[in-house]
Amino acid sequence: MIPLVEAELARLVGSGEDLLEMACLDALFPTGKLLRPTLCIESARAVGGRAEPVLSFAAAIECLHVASLVHDDIVDQDPMRRGRASTAERFGLAEALLAGDGLFTAGWVAMLRTGPAGPVLEASRAVAEAMHAMCRASMLETTIREDLSCGRSAVLEVIRGKTAALTGAACQAGAILAAATPEQAEALRQYGELLGTAFQIRDDLLPYTAQDRITGKRATSDVANRQPTLPVLLAYESAGEPDRRLLTRVFHGDADPATAHRDLLDVLTRTGAIAEATRQAHRCVARAREALDGLPSTERLARLADSAVDRHR
Numbered sequence: 618m619i620p621l622v623e624a625e626l627a628r629l630v631g632s633g634e635d636l637l638e639m640a641c642l643d644a645l646f647p648t649g650k651l652l653r654p655t656l657c658i659e660s661a662r663a664v665g666g667r668a669e670p671v672l673s674f675a676a677a678i679e680c681l682h683v684a685s686l687v688h689d690d691i692v693d694q695d696p697m698r699r700g701r702a703s704t705a706e707r708f709g710l711a712e713a714l715l716a717g718d719g720l721f722t723a724g725w726v727a728m729l730r731t732g733p734a735g736p737v738l739e740a741s742r743a744v745a746e747a748m749h750a751m752c753r754a755s756m757l758e759t760t761i762r763e764d765l766s767c768g769r770s771a772v773l774e775v776i777r778g779k780t781a782a783l784t785g786a787a788c789q790a791g792a793i794l795a796a797a798t799p800e801q802a803e804a805l806r807q808y809g810e811l812l813g814t815a816f817q818i819r820d821d822l823l824p825y826t827a828q829d830r831i832t833g834k835r836a837t838s839d840v841a842n843r844q845p846t847l848p849v850l851l852a853y854e855s856a857g858e859p860d861r862r863l864l865t866r867v868f869h870g871d872a873d874p875a876t877a878h879r880d881l882l883d884v885l886t887r888t889g890a891i892a893e894a895t896r897q898a899h900r901c902v903a904r905a906r907e908a909l910d911g912l913p914s915t916e917r918l919a920r921l922a923d924s925a926v927d928r929h930r
Contacts, residue, residue: 618668622654625676629727630720636708640716641723644687644704645679652816652921654679656784657791659917660805663909666795674731674794678744678787680724685751687717692755693842732794740790743806747786754778763843763868765861769850776817776847777810784813804908808918811905816925818898821846825882825891840877843868847897849881852890860884898926 626645631638654675661671689695690703691713697703705713728741754775761767761775788809792802825848845853845868853864864884867877885891905922909915 618655618658619648619651621668621672622651622658622676622679623648625672626679629673629676629680629723636712637715637719640704640708640712641719643707644683644713644716644720647699648679649699651679653682653784653787656809656812656918656921657787659921660788660791660809661795663805663912663915663918664792664795664797664801665913666791666797670732671791671794673727674737674740674790675787677724677727677731678783678790680720680727681744681748682783684717684720684724685748685755687713687720689755691717692759693844695842736794736796740793743786743789743793744783747782750778750782754782758844761845763845765845765850765853765864765868767845767850769847769854772845772847772850773814776814780817781810781813784816785810801912804912808905808908808922811901811908812922812925815898815901815905815922818847818894818901819926821848822891822894822898824878825885840867840881841874848885848890848894851893852885852888855888855890855893856884860888895926902926 623646626648627642630641630645633639633642657675657678658668658671662668686698687704690698691705691710695703696706703713704716708716725741728744729737731737731740754777757771758775758779761771785806786809789802789806792805797805849864853861856864863880866872867881870877872880902922902925906919909918
């Protein structure tokens with residue numbers, strides 16, 4: 618299925634004949650795991666639908682997702698994405714902004730051309746609402762930068778908006794396009810949101826549990842951006858005063874990122890924050906699997922849920 622999605626992505630954005638197409642293709646390829654289009658397609662299959670009628674819509678969701686990553690890297694001033702230079706680093710800031718806009722528009726055009734107006738508009742509305750939630754969560758994320766007192770609820774709200782909302786909408790949209798009942802579409806939306814939450818928690822753990830060469834994510838990126846994540850806040854909540862002072866120095870001091878990351882890893886390990894965040898991710902996966910109960914064909918979706926918390930392999 619991944620080669621079909623990749624071919625559809627290339628069809629949606631063009632062959633690289635001008636700078637906009639080149640920058641869009643650079644952002645899209647090489648692709649990641651294509652989680653969101655895969656969820657869209659497998660959700661359609663879970664309620665008795667076929668992959669082909671939702672393929673273009675699924676690829677369009679990936680365009681929107683990657684557009685948000687391009688803009689995220691600009692906001693975070695992060696020079697790396699998926700183990701290589703970000704689009705802004707390769708093409709320039711203005712060009713990356715326009716590439717993100719180009720991917721957004723290509724995605725929306727593809728969605729609205731997918732099929733019968735009624736289901737397409739309903740599915741597109743679900744995705745549009747998720748993208749709006751993503752924007753709100755991204756803005757919230759900027760307000761809690763460096764703020765270790767914001768509490769885990771704030772970070773979980775960011776996760777729900779930035780990651781879980783779109784994974785849920787991808788599942789819901791696939792179900793809608795496959796003529797699912799409202800109850801089936803809602804169950805799949807809940808599954809997708811829980812899976813997305815688990816996926817993001819696991820992603821936030823990767824700098825402390827895996828090597829850069831495996832994940833493609835710089836271990837020091839969250840420290841360099843001064844962005845508190847769930848594992849960090851769990852550590853801050855359970856830490857004694859000396860470790861809290863150390864965490865504060867890490868997020869407010871001028872230590873080089875490698876040293877700061879090493880200190881942070883020590884505190885997260887000592888406080889049990891890594892183990893607790895891992896447990897929370899596993900609980901989300903268990904609830905996601907429960908949401909699939911009663912649906913016709915969910916074996917692939919169940920496997921995807923399990924893989925969300927086992928990304929280091």
